[in-house]
Amino acid sequence: xxxxxxxxxxxxxxxxxxSLFVIASxxxxxxxxxxxVNFAHGSFYMLGAYMAVTIVPWLLxxxxxxxxxxxxxxxxxxxxxxxxxxMEVVLLRRIYRVPELFQLLATFGVVLIVQDxxxxxxxxxxxxxxxxxxxxxxxxxxxxRFPAYELFLIFVGPAVLGALLLIMHKTRFGVLIRAxxxxxxxxxxxxxxQAMLFTGTLFLGAFLAGLGGALQIPRLPANTGMDxxxxxxxxxxxxxxxxxxxxxAFIAALIIKMLEAFGILIFPKITLVLVFLLMAVxxxxxxxxxxxxxxxxxxxxxxxxxxxxxxxxxxKETMVWVVLTxxxxxxxxxxxxxxxxxxxxIMVFAxxxxxxxxxIGNGGIxxxxxxxxxxxxxxxxxxxxxxxxxxxxxxxxxxxxxxxGLAAALFGYFIVRLSGxxxxxxxLAFAQITYAIFFQWVEVxxxxxxxxxxxxxxxxxxxxxxFYVVAVLALTSIVALRHLFYTPFGYTLRAARDSANRxxxxxxxxxxxxWLAFIVAGAAAGLAGGLYSFSKxxxxxxxxxxxxxxxxLMMILTGGIQTVxxxxxxxxxxxxxxxxxxxxTDFWRFFLGVSIIAIVLIxxxxxVGALDGLRERLxxxxxxxxxxxxxxxxxx
Amino acid sequence: MQPxxxxxxxxxxxxxxxxxxxxxxxLAAGEMLAIIGPNGAGKxxxxxxxxxxxxxxxxxxxxxxQDITGKPPREIWRLxxxxxxxxxxxxxSMSVVENVQMALISHHGxxxxxxxxxxxxHRDAAIGFLARVGMADMADRPVNELAYGDxxxxxxxxxxxxxxKLLLMDExxxxxxxxxxxxxxxLTSDIAxxxxxxxxxxEHDMDSVFGHxxxxxxxxxxxxxxxxxxxxxxxxxxxxxxxxxxxGSQAALKARRQAAEAH
Numbered sequence: 054x055x056x057x058x059x060x061x062x063x064x065x066x067x068x069x070x071x072s073l074f075v076i077a078s079x080x081x082x083x084x085x086x087x088x089x090v091n092f093a094h095g096s097f098y099m100l101g102a103y104m105a106v107t108i109v110p111w112l113l114x115x116x117x118x119x120x121x122x123x124x125x126x127x128x129x130x131x132x133x134x135x136x137x138x139x140m141e142v143v144l145l146r147r148i149y150r151v152p153e154l155f156q157l158l159a160t161f162g163v164v165l166i167v168q169d170x171x172x173x174x175x176x177x178x179x180x181x182x183x184x185x186x187x188x189x190x191x192x193x194x195x196x197x198r199f200p201a202y203e204l205f206l207i208f209v210g211p212a213v214l215g216a217l218l219l220i221m222h223k224t225r226f227g228v229l230i231r232a233x234x235x236x237x238x239x240x241x242x243x244x245x246x247q248a249m250l251f252t253g254t255l256f257l258g259a260f261l262a263g264l265g266g267a268l269q270i271p272r273l274p275a276n277t278g279m280d281x282x283x284x285x286x287x288x289x290x291x292x293x294x295x296x297x298x299x300x301x302a303f304i305a306a307l308i309i310k311m312l313e314a315f316g317i318l319i320f321p322k323i324t325l326v327l328v329f330l331l332m333a334v335x336x337x338x339x340x341x342x343x344x345x346x347x348x349x350x351x352x353x354x355x356x357x358x359x360x361x362x363x364x365x366x367x368x369k370e371t372m373v374w375v376v377l378t379x380x381x382x383x384x385x386x387x388x389x390x391x392x393x394x395x396x397x398x399i400m401v402f403a404x405x406x407x408x409x410x411x412x413i414g415n416g417g418i419x420x421x422x423x424x425x426x427x428x429x430x431x432x433x434x435x436x437x438x439x440x441x442x443x444x445x446x447x448x449x450x451x452x453x454x455x456x457x458g459l460a461a462a463l464f465g466y467f468i469v470r471l472s473g474x475x476x477x478x479x480x481l482a483f484a485q486i487t488y489a490i491f492f493q494w495v496e497v498x499x500x501x502x503x504x505x506x507x508x509x510x511x512x513x514x515x516x517x518x519x520f521y522v523v524a525v526l527a528l529t530s531i532v533a534l535r536h537l538f539y540t541p542f543g544y545t546l547r548a549a550r551d552s553a554n555r556x557x558x559x560x561x562x563x564x565x566x567x568w569l570a571f572i573v574a575g576a577a578a579g580l581a582g583g584l585y586s587f588s589k590x591x592x593x594x595x596x597x598x599x600x601x602x603x604x605x606l607m608m609i610l611t612g613g614i615q616t617v618x619x620x621x622x623x624x625x626x627x628x629x630x631x632x633x634x635x636x637x638t639d640f641w642r643f644f645l646g647v648s649i650i651a652i653v654l655i656x657x658x659x660x661v662g663a664l665d666g667l668r669e670r671l672x673x674x675x676x677x678x679x680x681x682x683x684x685x686x687x688x689x
Numbered sequence: 690m691q692p693x694x695x696x697x698x699x700x701x702x703x704x705x706x707x708x709x710x711x712x713x714x715x716l717a718a719g720e721m722l723a724i725i726g727p728n729g730a731g732k733x734x735x736x737x738x739x740x741x742x743x744x745x746x747x748x749x750x751x752x753x754x755q756d757i758t759g760k761p762p763r764e765i766w767r768l769x770x771x772x773x774x775x776x777x778x779x780x781x782s783m784s785v786v787e788n789v790q791m792a793l794i795s796h797h798g799x800x801x802x803x804x805x806x807x808x809x810x811h812r813d814a815a816i817g818f819l820a821r822v823g824m825a826d827m828a829d830r831p832v833n834e835l836a837y838g839d840x841x842x843x844x845x846x847x848x849x850x851x852x853x854k855l856l857l858m859d860e861x862x863x864x865x866x867x868x869x870x871x872x873x874x875x876l877t878s879d880i881a882x883x884x885x886x887x888x889x890x891x892e893h894d895m896d897s898v899f900g901h902x903x904x905x906x907x908x909x910x911x912x913x914x915x916x917x918x919x920x921x922x923x924x925x926x927x928x929x930x931x932x933x934x935x936x937g938s939q940a941a942l943k944a945r946r947q948a949a950e951a952h
Contacts, residue, residue, distance in 0.1 A: 359782075360782065362782065362783070537803060539807060539808075540802060541799045541801070542800065542801050544787070545801075551779070551783070554778045555774070555779060557762060557763065558762070558766065558771070558778070559766065559795045559796070559847060559850075560763050561763075561800055562800075569801070
């Protein structure tokens with residue numbers, strides 16, 4: 054490796070790190086103050102880029118000067134900052150006190166809405182922005198040409214860091230941000246106008262995301278995939294740097310981008326794996342990131358969001374479920390092909406959602422990346438059947454849960470070491486890394502197109518027979534999983550969720566039990582994925598995508614995470630509605646986003662929770678006491 | 690007779706702050722030993738070193754002849770140390786009896802069992818422990834519907850379910866009404882005596898300390914400045930100074946005299 058090459062790699066690493074830091078700093082500041090991980094941060098970044106490709110060319114028509122270029126960039130960032138203010142006032146303000154799971158979902162709802170709005174306004178085609186006047190040319194460095202704009206970007210990161218540190222230490226607003234990051238309750242108790250502080254913080258956060266996006270336009274055309282691609286990177290940076298720490302984000306962005314710049318020389322295909330390894334090592338050694346601080350535990354006993362008082366079925370409920378199951382089994386006999394297809398899908402997703410609720414509802418382990426295990430199962434099965442082995446379906450369906458369980462064992466080993474929001478972000482990061490691996494490993498996985506020809510064995514080739522294959526496997530798995538909730542193992546998970554301190558004090562090894570639960574849930578999701586691949590006849594990366602993970606979360610939330618059987622009802626309702634409406638509208642994501650926010654704001658207990666509440670209200674004449682979950686939410 | 694717990698020469702520093710310096714004491718089976726002291730005296734540090742949450746820099750902790758210094762909390766639990774928390778920690782989504790059953794399931798090493806329903810295991814034994822703390826008739830109530838004093842009792846039953854030799858209680862009466870405090874402390878000392886369980890507790894409420902402890906340990910800046918029976922500690926000059934200061938202790942004497950005269 055000669056010197057000039059080394060220098061060029063270093064410079065481009067620095068330029069990327071600098072850009073990434075500008076975006077991640079906004080995410081980490083917003084988290085520090087509001088304790089909300091804002092998924093929509095990636096949307097702000099994307100909007101920044103779209104604003105810039107609209108505003109900057111218009112300005113440059115007056116005069117092709119560098120000044121106007123940067124005026125345009127700043128104007129775009131300001132517009133995005135204002136959008137951040139709107140989001141705070143309209144949505145975030147209402148969800149500061151709801152559980153993390155709901156906060157994350159609500160901000161993801163915004164992501165979906167923004168995606169469709171961007172599509173409507175700017176269309177699906179990438180928009181290339183103008184290059185910065187005066188910085189179009191390369192600069193000769195040791196005989197190699199290096200773009201001047203990249204060189205400029207290298208200085209933007211440190212400049213933003215300097216400006217942020219100045220704001221944080223010299224202005225009242227900045228001091229309040231630091232104070233709130235350390236102890237939000239205390240700042241409130243001191244009589245600080247929190248509404249203004251939070252709104253201001255969102256403005257700053259969104260401004261930084263918008264700035265990051267607007268600065269990208271000479272390097273990268275504005276496109277509709279920018280939001281999710283950047284948010285994973287920004288998450289990784291904030292987790293490694295320590296959530297809430299701006300200097301931490303700077304260091305983390307540097308480390309990651311340098312690792313990528315040079316990792317690509319040694320392992321060109323697996324720079325992602327390097328980042329993953331780095332994150333894993335950092336989190337094991339320093340669970341709160343390089344410069345983060347542990348979350349202050351409030352110590353109060355708050356009712357957890359999830360399953361409360363586990364009851365067995367009453368005779369009536371048993372009857373209802375038996376009748377429903379029988380009705381389901383009659384679908385291939387009475388129904389048409391479409392109903393058989395929907396029936397298969399509902400059973401498959403129900404198994405995945407049910408296994409997710411073992412983690413979330415019962416264990417309090419908020420996993421945002423359950424699609425990883427579903428997808429790994431699907432790919433394991435699909436690749437076994439279509440690959441050089443040409444294995445039969447039977448073998449593939451054994452391999453699918455094994456693969457899902459193995460992936461869950463690997464990721465879960467790190468995940469269970471964390472808790473709360475850190476845990477949720479890590480599950481998401483692992484899922485995105487899995488997605489990227491399957492997406493990029495084109496020779497084996499077929500990349501974006503996936504692999505076709507994943508068909509069942511000959512005896513199960515008809516839809517009707519395959520329906521019964523799925524029914525037997527999915528339903529028995531669900532029954533077995535349901536049994537788990539009631540066993541000592543299930544109770545132990547719930548005990549650790551209720552009070553990790555108490556569980557530890559009576560000798561329960563919380564981490565190991567959570568890890569085992571992760572493996573079980575991963576294996577179940579893997580089986581579901583395997584079954585799904587044969588029903589579709591193909592595999593593709595949407596099965597591992599973040600949208601899939603969100604669908605699973607929506608299924609259990611639609612049904613209600615306070616109940617064991619809720620996820621099944623939720624899956625049936627959610628999937629039928631989605632399957633029915635999706636072909637009818639171009640704005641499916643918009644409506645999904647709106648319904649997610651609606652569920653979080655108005656309907657947080659889901660269908661089954663609402664039915665329980667209704668039954669309680671009808672059953673008793675006396676004024677009903679507030680439900681425990683509602684009380685917990687009010688007092689939290 | 691060999692003491693149940695003997696702590697010798699414990700040291701703990703946090704940076705420049707000494708939170709424990711040559712802390713030495715012992716505790717007999719069935720004895721109630723209180724650790725008191727001003728804020729920051731090192732009560733919690735001592736407590737957490739015995740419970741395994743902190744590792745001492747020097748010194749040794751021996752429980753029933755076995756060295757437990759620096760062992761992790763779960764190991765120490767297995768060797769017979771139960772604990773309650775300043776803010777009661779229970780499994781709040783479960784019923785009262787399920788809370789105790791959970792402790793018994795762990796005590797019997799069945800937390801990974803996937804055979805039968807958890808509610809069928811050890812129910813009678815759990816009710817037995819609840820009877821000890823006077824909560825048997827509330828066995829099937831959800832624990833989150835109980836009054837705080839009752840939650841504290843349930844927590845005690847949970848701790849007892851592992852058949853501990855030593856019970857660590859961090860401010861057992863914090864957050865309770867005065868009447869409930871006496872009842873809980875009386876209950877604790879009755880159980881301790883009846884079953885030969887040693888109880889080490891910290892407490893801010895002086896009525897609970899002087900009314901129920903067999904012996905009291907006074908910590909100031911990480912050092913033990915006095916040990917003895919409640920009467921001995923009450924009449925100890927240094928303790929008075931530390932707690933009330935010179936002027937304060939004279940004012941207290943005066944107030945007591947006035948109160949006596951008023952009667």
